[in-house]
Amino acid sequence: MKAVALLLALASGVAAQDPPKTEVLALARPMTPVEAAARLTGKWKLNEELSPPLRAGSSPLAASGQGGPQRGRAGGNGRPVPYERQRLEQERQIRLRALYRELATAPETLTLTLSLATAKFVDPDGLERLVNINNKKEKLDLGTTVVDSRTRWDGTSLTIELEGGEDLKIVEIFELSPTGTQMLVTLRAGDEHAANVRGLRGQVQRVYDRINQHIDMR
Numbered sequence: 693m694k695a696v697a698l699l700l701a702l703a704s705g706v707a708a709q710d711p712p713k714t715e716v717l718a719l720a721r722p723m724t725p726v727e728a729a730a731r732l733t734g735k736w737k738l739n740e741e742l743s744p745p746l747r748a749g750s751s752p753l754a755a756s757g758q759g760g761p762q763r764g765r766a767g768g769n770g771r772p773v774p775y776e777r778q779r780l781e782q783e784r785q786i787r788l789r790a791l792y793r794e795l796a797t798a799p800e801t802l803t804l805t806l807s808l809a810t811a812k813f814v815d816p817d818g819l820e821r822l823v824n825i826n827n828k829k830e831k832l833d834l835g836t837t838v839v840d841s842r843t844r845w846d847g848t849s850l851t852i853e854l855e856g857g858e859d860l861k862i863v864e865i866f867e868l869s870p871t872g873t874q875m876l877v878t879l880r881a882g883d884e885h886a887a888n889v890r891g892l893r894g895q896v897q898r899v900y901d902r903i904n905q906h907i908d909m910r
Contacts, residue, residue: 790836
Protein backbone atom coordinates (compact mmCIF):
# COMPACT_ATOMS: atom_id res chain seq x y z
CA MET A 693 0.00 0.00 0.00
CA LYS A 694 2.88 2.33 0.79
CA ALA A 695 4.24 1.79 -2.72
CA VAL A 696 0.88 2.63 -4.27
CA ALA A 697 0.58 5.77 -2.15
CA LEU A 698 4.08 6.85 -3.22
CA LEU A 699 3.25 6.38 -6.89
CA LEU A 700 0.04 8.38 -6.51
CA ALA A 701 1.94 11.19 -4.79
CA LEU A 702 4.54 11.33 -7.57
CA ALA A 703 1.84 11.38 -10.25
CA SER A 704 0.06 14.21 -8.46
CA GLY A 705 3.29 16.23 -8.28
CA VAL A 706 3.98 15.83 -11.99
CA ALA A 707 0.42 16.89 -12.86
CA ALA A 708 0.79 20.03 -10.74
CA GLN A 709 3.88 21.19 -12.64
CA ASP A 710 3.56 23.79 -15.38
CA PRO A 711 3.51 22.36 -18.90
CA PRO A 712 6.77 22.77 -20.84
CA LYS A 713 7.08 26.14 -22.57
CA THR A 714 7.07 26.20 -26.35
CA GLU A 715 9.39 28.79 -27.92
CA VAL A 716 7.74 30.90 -30.60
CA LEU A 717 10.08 32.64 -33.01
CA ALA A 718 8.82 36.12 -33.82
CA LEU A 719 8.90 37.10 -37.48
CA ALA A 720 11.05 40.12 -38.35
CA ARG A 721 8.89 43.23 -38.39
CA PRO A 722 8.88 45.03 -41.76
CA MET A 723 10.61 48.40 -41.81
CA THR A 724 8.32 51.42 -41.85
CA PRO A 725 8.79 54.50 -44.08
CA VAL A 726 9.70 56.49 -40.95
CA GLU A 727 12.50 54.04 -40.15
CA ALA A 728 13.62 53.98 -43.78
CA ALA A 729 13.81 57.79 -43.82
CA ALA A 730 15.94 57.78 -40.67
CA ARG A 731 18.30 55.09 -42.00
CA LEU A 732 18.68 56.73 -45.41
CA THR A 733 19.48 60.05 -43.76
CA GLY A 734 23.22 60.69 -43.68
CA LYS A 735 26.23 61.10 -45.94
CA TRP A 736 26.97 58.49 -48.62
CA LYS A 737 29.94 57.88 -50.91
CA LEU A 738 29.72 56.29 -54.37
CA ASN A 739 31.11 52.75 -54.58
CA GLU A 740 32.62 52.96 -58.06
CA GLU A 741 33.39 49.23 -58.29
CA LEU A 742 29.73 48.33 -57.78
CA SER A 743 28.33 51.20 -59.86
CA PRO A 744 28.90 50.59 -63.59
CA PRO A 745 28.38 53.66 -65.79
CA LEU A 746 25.48 54.06 -68.17
CA ARG A 747 26.26 51.83 -71.12
CA ALA A 748 27.43 53.34 -74.39
CA GLY A 749 24.72 54.08 -76.92
CA SER A 750 22.14 55.24 -74.39
CA SER A 751 22.62 58.91 -75.21
CA PRO A 752 19.71 60.40 -77.15
CA LEU A 753 21.43 63.77 -77.63
CA ALA A 754 20.82 65.03 -81.12
CA ALA A 755 22.68 67.59 -83.16
CA SER A 756 19.54 69.65 -83.58
CA GLY A 757 18.93 72.55 -81.27
CA GLN A 758 22.56 73.65 -81.11
CA GLY A 759 22.91 77.35 -80.45
CA GLY A 760 20.11 79.89 -80.26
CA PRO A 761 17.09 80.19 -82.50
CA GLN A 762 17.90 81.68 -85.89
CA ARG A 763 15.28 83.31 -88.04
CA GLY A 764 15.09 81.81 -91.51
CA ARG A 765 16.75 78.49 -90.66
CA ALA A 766 15.70 75.87 -93.23
CA GLY A 767 13.66 72.81 -92.29
CA GLY A 768 13.66 69.39 -93.91
CA ASN A 769 11.55 70.62 -96.82
CA GLY A 770 13.78 73.62 -97.49
CA ARG A 771 11.33 76.10 -96.00
CA PRO A 772 12.30 78.38 -93.12
CA VAL A 773 11.52 76.96 -89.67
CA PRO A 774 9.33 79.38 -87.69
CA TYR A 775 11.14 81.17 -84.86
CA GLU A 776 8.75 79.83 -82.20
CA ARG A 777 9.32 76.24 -83.31
CA GLN A 778 13.08 76.74 -83.12
CA ARG A 779 12.76 78.23 -79.65
CA LEU A 780 10.68 75.32 -78.39
CA GLU A 781 13.12 72.81 -79.86
CA GLN A 782 16.04 74.60 -78.21
CA GLU A 783 14.28 74.52 -74.83
CA ARG A 784 13.59 70.82 -75.28
CA GLN A 785 17.26 70.18 -76.01
CA ILE A 786 18.23 72.01 -72.81
CA ARG A 787 15.87 69.84 -70.76
CA LEU A 788 17.09 66.74 -72.60
CA ARG A 789 20.71 67.48 -71.72
CA ALA A 790 19.88 68.24 -68.10
CA LEU A 791 17.97 64.98 -67.66
CA TYR A 792 20.66 63.01 -69.46
CA ARG A 793 23.27 64.41 -67.05
CA GLU A 794 21.02 63.25 -64.22
CA LEU A 795 21.00 59.76 -65.74
CA ALA A 796 24.67 59.53 -66.74
CA THR A 797 26.54 61.45 -64.03
CA ALA A 798 26.80 59.95 -60.54
CA PRO A 799 27.62 62.34 -57.67
CA GLU A 800 30.70 61.15 -55.75
CA THR A 801 28.93 61.88 -52.49
CA LEU A 802 25.32 62.52 -51.48
CA THR A 803 24.04 63.89 -48.20
CA LEU A 804 20.41 63.04 -47.52
CA THR A 805 18.05 64.46 -44.93
CA LEU A 806 14.73 62.62 -45.14
CA SER A 807 11.43 62.61 -43.32
CA LEU A 808 7.97 61.40 -44.26
CA ALA A 809 7.17 64.81 -45.76
CA THR A 810 10.39 66.17 -47.31
CA ALA A 811 13.71 65.09 -48.78
CA LYS A 812 16.84 67.20 -49.10
CA PHE A 813 19.84 66.18 -51.21
CA VAL A 814 23.23 67.91 -51.09
CA ASP A 815 25.86 67.15 -53.76
CA PRO A 816 29.68 67.40 -53.41
CA ASP A 817 29.57 71.08 -54.45
CA GLY A 818 27.13 71.92 -51.68
CA LEU A 819 24.19 72.44 -54.03
CA GLU A 820 20.90 71.58 -52.37
CA ARG A 821 17.79 70.02 -53.84
CA LEU A 822 14.61 69.97 -51.76
CA VAL A 823 11.44 68.08 -52.70
CA ASN A 824 8.09 67.55 -51.00
CA ILE A 825 7.02 63.93 -50.58
CA ASN A 826 3.34 64.15 -51.44
CA ASN A 827 3.11 62.74 -55.00
CA LYS A 828 2.07 66.18 -56.26
CA LYS A 829 3.61 67.91 -59.25
CA GLU A 830 6.14 70.62 -58.43
CA LYS A 831 8.93 72.44 -60.23
CA LEU A 832 12.49 71.26 -59.66
CA ASP A 833 15.58 73.25 -60.63
CA LEU A 834 18.28 71.07 -62.23
CA GLY A 835 20.73 73.95 -62.60
CA THR A 836 20.38 74.69 -66.31
CA THR A 837 16.63 74.23 -66.55
CA VAL A 838 13.49 73.52 -64.55
CA VAL A 839 11.47 70.30 -64.90
CA ASP A 840 8.34 68.85 -63.34
CA SER A 841 8.77 66.39 -60.48
CA ARG A 842 6.69 64.13 -58.23
CA THR A 843 8.03 62.44 -55.09
CA ARG A 844 6.46 59.67 -53.03
CA TRP A 845 7.19 56.80 -50.68
CA ASP A 846 6.70 53.36 -52.25
CA GLY A 847 6.85 51.30 -49.09
CA THR A 848 10.37 51.95 -47.82
CA SER A 849 11.70 53.23 -51.17
CA LEU A 850 11.78 56.93 -52.06
CA THR A 851 10.66 57.45 -55.66
CA ILE A 852 11.21 60.68 -57.60
CA GLU A 853 9.81 61.21 -61.11
CA LEU A 854 11.41 63.90 -63.28
CA GLU A 855 9.70 64.97 -66.50
CA GLY A 856 10.80 67.52 -69.07
CA GLY A 857 8.22 66.84 -71.76
CA GLU A 858 7.20 64.06 -74.12
CA ASP A 859 9.62 61.10 -73.94
CA LEU A 860 11.76 62.98 -71.40
CA LYS A 861 11.12 61.20 -68.12
CA ILE A 862 13.38 59.70 -65.46
CA VAL A 863 12.38 57.68 -62.39
CA GLU A 864 14.86 57.71 -59.49
CA ILE A 865 14.52 55.20 -56.63
CA PHE A 866 16.45 55.48 -53.36
CA GLU A 867 16.41 52.47 -51.03
CA LEU A 868 18.53 50.53 -48.57
CA SER A 869 20.32 47.37 -49.63
CA PRO A 870 19.00 44.07 -48.19
CA THR A 871 21.76 44.19 -45.56
CA GLY A 872 20.94 47.80 -44.70
CA THR A 873 24.59 48.86 -44.97
CA GLN A 874 24.43 50.47 -48.42
CA MET A 875 22.11 52.73 -50.38
CA LEU A 876 20.92 51.66 -53.83
CA VAL A 877 20.00 54.37 -56.33
CA THR A 878 18.22 53.10 -59.45
CA LEU A 879 17.52 55.40 -62.40
CA ARG A 880 15.22 54.38 -65.26
CA ALA A 881 14.44 56.35 -68.39
CA GLY A 882 11.88 55.40 -71.02
CA ASP A 883 11.72 52.11 -72.88
CA GLU A 884 15.06 50.78 -74.15
CA HIS A 885 13.22 48.94 -76.94
CA ALA A 886 11.22 51.93 -78.12
CA ALA A 887 11.78 53.06 -81.70
CA ASN A 888 11.78 56.76 -80.79
CA VAL A 889 15.48 57.67 -80.46
CA ARG A 890 14.72 61.26 -79.52
CA GLY A 891 13.53 60.28 -76.06
CA LEU A 892 15.55 59.28 -73.01
CA ARG A 893 16.04 55.57 -72.45
CA GLY A 894 18.22 53.32 -70.32
CA GLN A 895 18.71 52.15 -66.76
CA VAL A 896 21.56 52.35 -64.28
CA GLN A 897 22.00 51.37 -60.63
CA ARG A 898 24.46 53.01 -58.26
CA VAL A 899 25.68 51.75 -54.92
CA TYR A 900 26.63 54.12 -52.12
CA ASP A 901 28.47 53.31 -48.88
CA ARG A 902 27.68 55.18 -45.69
CA ILE A 903 30.27 57.72 -44.59
CA ASN A 904 28.76 58.56 -41.19
CA GLN A 905 25.99 57.48 -38.90
CA HIS A 906 22.48 58.56 -39.76
CA ILE A 907 21.26 61.92 -38.51
CA ASP A 908 18.78 61.84 -35.64
CA MET A 909 15.51 63.11 -37.11
CA ARG A 910 13.82 63.63 -33.73
